[in-house]
Amino acid sequence: MIALEERSQTTLEGDSAPIIEVRGVYKQYVRTTYRPSLRHEALSLLRRLIRKQTVAQPFYALQDVSFSVARGESVAIVGRNGSGKTTLIKLLSGIMRPTKGSLRVRGRYASLIGLQAGFIGELSGRKNIYLNAAFHGVMPRQIEPYVEDIIEFAELRPFIDTPVKHYSSGMSARLGFSIAIHVLPEIIFLDEVLAVGDAAFQQKCIAHMLKLRAEGRTIVFVSHDSSAVRLLCERALWLHKGRLRMDGESDLVLEEYEYFMQHQPPDSQ
Amino acid sequence: MAISLAQRASEPVTLSLNVLRLLQYAANVAILIGAHLIAVQVRLRLTWGNPLGAEYEAQPPLFFLIIAVAQALAYLLASWAARTPLRRWLTPRSQFRLLILGIGLTVLGTLWLLPDLSQLQLVYFGVAAAVVGVGGIVFPARINPQQDSGIFFMHLQRLWQNRALLGLWLRYNIQTRYSQTVLGIFWIVLLPLAMSGVLALAFTQFLRISYDVPFIVFFLAGLVVWQLFSSGIFGGMNAILSKIGLINQVNFPREIAVLLVIGEGLVDFCFTFLAFVVVNALNGIYPSATWLYLPPLLFVLICFTLGLMFFLSSLSLMIRDIPQLFAVIMQLLFYLTPILYPVQNVPEQFRFIFIINPLGLIVQAFRDVTVYGRAPDALSLYYPLVAALTLLYMGYAYFKANESRLADFT
Structure with a gap:
């Protein structure tokens, strides 16, 4: 068995092809007012047969988004609420598939979406570490030597054997982040998880992510915290109403974005 | 320990077309034999038509040979048809028609080579084969046209x-x-x-x-x-x-x-x-x-x-x-x-x-x-x-x- 660290070292020195490739991706959600039930299913089927049209109004969360990320690059995704950032991260980590377009991620990734971060409430923190590592494709034997480090980093030593359902949102986010960085993925997808941690923990996370970046890992990072983005990412993507509005150096994109946010009141659509 | 493969679901597996067809062929034969077993079972238990009852004798191995040969023949016909204007109706990719052709050839071959086999039995076989074949091959391909056997094995992998x-x-x-x-x-x-x-x-x-x-x-x-x-x-x-x-x-x-x-x-x-x-x-x-x-x-x-x-x-x-x-x-x-x-x-x-x-x-x-x-x-x-x-x-x-x-x- 090859140790996790060696394995991940060999994969990091890979070819120079882009590690993430997104081409013309559309994601459509069906906007439904009611929960789908047998009655609605039957009715909509009838209507479709008669008028040949769909009942629900289509809503595109992402429209024609294309970009590629090179190995070792760290990219921030910024944008207003509902601009499709989380949808993009979900597509990248394979939780959903695009309606149209192609999407390719080469390499092992860990994704951290939502505050619960894929924990099972009834299980203790320690069991969730093993389970979460397995979700990220790491066998229990391989994560074994890192478990103490994970607990140490998350500062959860007194609570590690209590069920996760009793954790606060900050605690579970800390544990989720700690696991995601310790499974040594080639790519990390982060979705606003840092927002719930306190300032000291955020500092620690950013420091650690800078270290990961220096090791040549790829980071894709959704954040509203522009100072963290400036510190961590050389490149930023600005999503606006599901379209890629700007793609470039993070300073430039953030400047434009902040200018736009100040001159466009948030309630005008 | 292959961990880097674990999450690469987006990478398509490209099996060569020959391997795909071989898998399809094997699946077809397996399904026909399974359908045969169902037909025998139904025929023995149900009293529609003349029941076989206790005097039923096991099928000769020749029957299974006929199934395999008829399937092979169906594939040959299909790959020949794919190169002629007939390809509108039959190619090795048109699974339902291929299945029906295979069943038909099997029934004809049995009538020719094993004339003493009960004809009602053959009808049961044909119906069972069509039902199981549609369930096993045609239905999975229809619900997701991209889903070939290769993708199926990728899921299992x-x-x-x-x-x-x-x-x-x-x-x-x-x-x-x-x-x-x-x-x-x-x-x-x-x-x-x-x-x-x-x-x-x-x-x-x-x-x-x-x-x-x-x-x-x-x-x-x-x-x-x-x-x-x-x-x-x-x-x-x-x-x-x-x-x-x-x-x-x-x-x-x-x-x-x-x-x-x-x-x-x-x-x-x-x-x-x-x-x-x-x-x-x-x-x-x-x-x-x-x-x-x-x-x-x-x-x-x-x-x-x-x-x-x-x-x-x-x-x-x-x-x-x-x-x-x-x-x-x-x-x-x-x-x-x-x-x-x-x-x-x-x-x-x-x-x-x-x-x-x-x-x-x-x-x-x-x-x-x-x-x-x-x-x-x-x-x-x-x-x-x-x-x-x-x-x-x-x-x-x-x-x-x-x-x-x-x-x-x-």
């Missing part, structure tokens, strides 16, 4: 790479389930025992129906099987619904959520089965050599349950009425399966229900093995086996075709 996740998750679930209650396992064993005790009182003392073995033994043998099945079905409908938060946040092969349910059901089954063995021993029935039939029987039952579960787990997410509907259907199915009564007591004209219902055959075989200590009717095992495997293949294909939409239905 990905599941195999995530086996550690399945094992770990199952272990944790079982640990928490049995540690939360004080008496733990006792509750799982109590329900079937209490139920059969009360029913024994009702059936043997109040209603005065006589059974050839003690009622409690007779009933428990059916109930143990039924519990595994029904816990799978009810758990399966909840498998995705209850983990929807997780499905929205992490990427893992979703069928693991379904497999967890059947895994837990199996652990429960072990305990209820132990209780069943004890009750048997108290009534003077001890394990015998025929119990060796139990693993294959269990395999058939699990395949059958899993196939249904794959359908129900994704359907119940899209249509929320399914769980309520199935509460009713399961109630009906309970009485249409010979759990409470022996099939011998049922009038002749209703017997076909127990032959069409694979679960009924499984229950009967299970009871034959454990209670009566006789080998099950081998022929009546073929039909549940083929039905279960077809259902499993169809269900898995359907589940995987809808897998990417699961996160949208929240």
Whole structure:
């Protein structure tokens, strides 16, 4: 068995092809007012047969988004609420598939979406570490030597054997982040998880992510915290109403974005 | 240790076209042979037309040879047609027409080479082959046109790479389930025992129906099987619904959520089965050599349950009425399966229900093995086996075709 660290070292020195490739991706959600039930299913089927049209109004969360990320690059995704950032991260980590377009991620990734971060409430923190590592494709034997480090980093030593359902949102986010960085993925997808941690923990996370970046890992990072983005990412993507509005150096994109946010009141659509 | 492969679902596997066709060919032959077994089974048991009955003789091996040769011929014809203007109607890719051509050639070949074979038997074979073939090959290809056999094997490969996740998750679930209650396992064993005790009182003392073995033994043998099945079905409908938060946040092969349910059901089954063995021993029935039939029987039952579960787990997410509907259907199915009564007591004209219902055959075989200590009717095992495997293949294909939409239905 090859140790996790060696394995991940060999994969990091890979070819120079882009590690993430997104081409013309559309994601459509069906906007439904009611929960789908047998009655609605039957009715909509009838209507479709008669008028040949769909009942629900289509809503595109992402429209024609294309970009590629090179190995070792760290990219921030910024944008207003509902601009499709989380949808993009979900597509990248394979939780959903695009309606149209192609999407390719080469390499092992860990994704951290939502505050619960894929924990099972009834299980203790320690069991969730093993389970979460397995979700990220790491066998229990391989994560074994890192478990103490994970607990140490998350500062959860007194609570590690209590069920996760009793954790606060900050605690579970800390544990989720700690696991995601310790499974040594080639790519990390982060979705606003840092927002719930306190300032000291955020500092620690950013420091650690800078270290990961220096090791040549790829980071894709959704954040509203522009100072963290400036510190961590050389490149930023600005999503606006599901379209890629700007793609470039993070300073430039953030400047434009902040200018736009100040001159466009948030309630005008 | 290949960990880097574990999450690469987006990379398409490119099998060469020849390998794909070979797989398709092998699947076709396997399905026709399975259909043949069903046809024989149905023909023996049902009294439509002239029954074969006791004087039935096993098919000569020549019949199987005819199936294989006819299939090969169908493929040759199809690949020849693909190069002529006929390709509008027939190519090696048009699966349904190829299947029908193969069945037709088999029937013709049999009529020519084996003229003494019953022609009604051949009709049964053709119908069974068409039904199983549509279920096993054409349906999975239709629900997802991109889904070739190659993709199917890729799904299995990905599941195999995530086996550690399945094992770990199952272990944790079982640990928490049995540690939360004080008496733990006792509750799982109590329900079937209490139920059969009360029913024994009702059936043997109040209603005065006589059974050839003690009622409690007779009933428990059916109930143990039924519990595994029904816990799978009810758990399966909840498998995705209850983990929807997780499905929205992490990427893992979703069928693991379904497999967890059947895994837990199996652990429960072990305990209820132990209780069943004890009750048997108290009534003077001890394990015998025929119990060796139990693993294959269990395999058939699990395949059958899993196939249904794959359908129900994704359907119940899209249509929320399914769980309520199935509460009713399961109630009906309970009485249409010979759990409470022996099939011998049922009038002749209703017997076909127990032959069409694979679960009924499984229950009967299970009871034959454990209670009566006789080998099950081998022929009546073929039909549940083929039905279960077809259902499993169809269900898995359907589940995987809808897998990417699961996160949208929240």
